[in-house]
Amino acid sequence: MDERAVLEELKKYRKMDLKYEDGAILGSMCTKPHPITKKISDMFFETNLGDPGLFRGAKKLEDEVINNIGKFLNNPNPFGYIISGGTEANITAMRAINNIAKTKRKNHKTTVIMPETAHFSFEKAREMMDLNLITPPLTKYYTMDLKYINDFIEDRNNKNDISVDGIVGIAGCTELGAIDNIKELSKIAEQNNIFLHVDAAFGGFVIPFLDDKYKLDNYCYEFDFSLNGVKSMTVDPHKMGLAPIPAGGILFRDKSFKKYLDVEAPYLTDIHQATIIGTRSGVGVASTWGVMKLFGEEGYKNLASECMDKTHYLVKEAKKLGFKPVIDPVLNIVALEDDNPEETSLKLRKMGWFISICKCVKALRIIVMPHVEKEHIDKFLGALTEVKKN
Incomplete structure (x- = not known):
């Protein structure tokens, strides 16, 4: 294969991967690196x-x-x-x-x-x-x-x-x-x-x-x-x-x-x-x-605040829909109580949402990383509501 063919072939594999910016990755502690x-x-x-x-x-x-x-x-x-x-x-x-x-x-x-x-x-x-x-x-x-x-x-x-x-x-x-x-x-x-x-x-x-x-x-x-x-x-x-x-x-x-x-x-x-x-x-x-060097202390403070704001937004909107957090968010991590988290997470995955589950308690686990926006949160909660109705 020549170089162009190699790269074209690799693009096919890369397209199989989820992208952070799409907002579907809600269970990872990693995020899109800075450009x-x-x-x-x-x-x-x-x-x-x-x-x-x-x-x-x-x-x-x-x-x-x-x-x-x-x-x-x-x-x-x-x-x-x-x-x-x-x-x-x-x-x-x-x-x-x-x-x-x-x-x-x-x-x-x-x-x-x-x-x-x-x-x-x-x-x-x-x-x-x-x-x-x-x-x-x-x-x-x-x-x-x-x-x-x-x-x-x-x-x-x-x-x-x-x-x-x-x-x-x-x-x-x-x-x-x-x-x-x-x-x-x-x-x-x-x-x-x-x-x-x-x-x-x-x-x-x-x-x-x-x-x-x-x-x-x-x-x-x-x-x-x-x-x-x-x-x-x-x-x-x-x-x-x-x-x-x-x-x-x-x-x-x-x-x-x-x-x-x-x-x-x-x-x-x-x-x-x-x-x-x-x-x-x-x-x-x-x-x-x-x-x-690029961010400095102020940049990381702003990043933490942005993530925590969205975390509290997630908890507030989840409560309105009847979903209860295991504990109030300490950091930008939210665990929502669920009677059958394994089944719920699998159903969500089929709908294109990738969250994880907890081991120490029956709960769904969402990490509000910098790539997660409020619009992603709204769409996710809509999907979660639909899953729990069925």
Whole structure:
């Protein structure tokens, strides 16, 4: 095939894909990247951060991006990487916890406390590293029960039994957008010398820019490195940061944690590697740098406000039609109660609407990303009403 034929053939496949701007994608935490990233992608498409000495400019950009993200997460001296996504970031954090635990005790099964609402990446980490995961009960706000955590740790300490090596708090859980009380978890972690990881894959580019008028009294919105117990954090620029996939982020409090991740790679320009995926394109790094410079703090504040306005519009209009949210929206994520969410979502899919469902509660899950407009919301609710009538 010649070049023209190849491209024409590929267009046929691309036409099979949904497009964000059509508004039918309502269950994804990703969105249409900012247009500037097309030009940036072309500029950096051949770079490989797996061998950073060959691509010093891309590596310098990564360092700047991590520092820039660290600034709005109240960490002036972070260490980390822009990697494939939240899954790799969370597994990286679990790897650090596991390796730290091994330096303290031999023949010890690493124990981590995390909520039932945690992302599926932690289940992958459990399988890969044979972790012992403890899931406390949830409060009515779908956050971890702090008393249970305190009692569990105190009981184990008193019995000199299974010590807890890590705690995972969620800042914007995948299903509902709920935020665990990271401030109190930080205190618990500090008092007991436990590593606290915060999964803010979604919330990391929302919570710091959220106007106070959108904040609920039932949640603590303090979640970042200003809390001394927080040792690492997952933050994904390819979600609300408007960078293209792949651009996930893992940040640690400082570079002292690198030694728990490094493996030898003597044939590369940097003889140690810490990321799980070795070969990494510089496109995610450069695109994140570009969008962050373009938007600035004010731009992300405006973006968060626009999404939250549309989120509240969705909830208001849904209530008028008799659809009840599981909780008031904490972030731009809405879960609508449904007796049979699997069936409802399949019927909606046949009508061209792609939402998702929750695991922790019977509900339909809608993410109000920047590509979702009020007209899309109105059409979706019309389709949902039609489905429920039949």
